[in-house]
Structures are given as C-alpha cells and as structure tokens.
Amino acid sequence: MKRIEAIIRPEKLEAVRQALGQAGCTGLMITEIEGHGKQKGVVQQWRGEKYKVELLPKVKIETVVADREAERIVKTITDNAKTGEIGDGKIFISSIENAIRIRTGERGEEAL
Numbered sequence: 001m002k003r004i005e006a007i008i009r010p011e012k013l014e015a016v017r018q019a020l021g022q023a024g025c026t027g028l029m030i031t032e033i034e035g036h037g038k039q040k041g042v043v044q045q046w047r048g049e050k051y052k053v054e055l056l057p058k059v060k061i062e063t064v065v066a067d068r069e070a071e072r073i074v075k076t077i078t079d080n081a082k083t084g085e086i087g088d089g090k091i092f093i094s095s096i097e098n099a100i101r102i103r104t105g106e107r108g109e110e111a112l
Helices: 010-022 067-081
Strands: 001-010 028-034 041-044 051-052 056-065 089-095
Touching: 001 010, 001 067, 010 028, 010 056, 010 067, 056 067, 067 089
Parallel strands: none
Antiparallel strands: 001 056, 001 089, 028 056, 041 051
C-alpha cells in the first residue's frame, strides 16, 4: 500500500477531489495548511506598499491506495492540479506497512 500526500493550490482542490472520485479513490483526508517552497513566499502590493507574504495557503490531500493504483492516482492529481506556474505543489509517496479497519478488524488492502 502507498500513502500519497499532495500539497496543492487551494483553488485546485475541487477539481482534484472530483477527479479522484471519478478515478475510484474513495478515502481522502483534506487539511488546510500554510507553507512555502523554494520561492519562500511572494511579494504583493497593496495601496502602493509592497509587503512579503512568506507563508502561502495550500491544501494537503492524503490518501492510502493499493500499490497497483498509486501511479494512476498520482497522474490524476498531477493532471488536475497543474497550472504550470511556480507554487503548483508537490506529491509525496511513501509505503504503508499495514492498515486496520477498526470496526471490522480487516487488515491490509481489505481495510481500505
């Protein structure tokens, strides 16, 4: 099993969420976060004054999928979150040793 964590622009959340639903990804966790990457924020202007915003709003989407589904889910996220501009986000993939459904005791992929 793989855990997929995607950090994306907030305005892309609905498109990514709908695409994941159509791709058969049923379990999602969504968290509103703030952060920055290499650009270390942005400089904005308001009423003629420039100021730096170091922590930008982002959304983190987390899901756990079967190994065979991971690349398809990553492609779905990438295709729907990409704008081609700096700040589109990142996707992190890690291995999950086990999963347990608390209600039934099912383990492994059956628990997903």
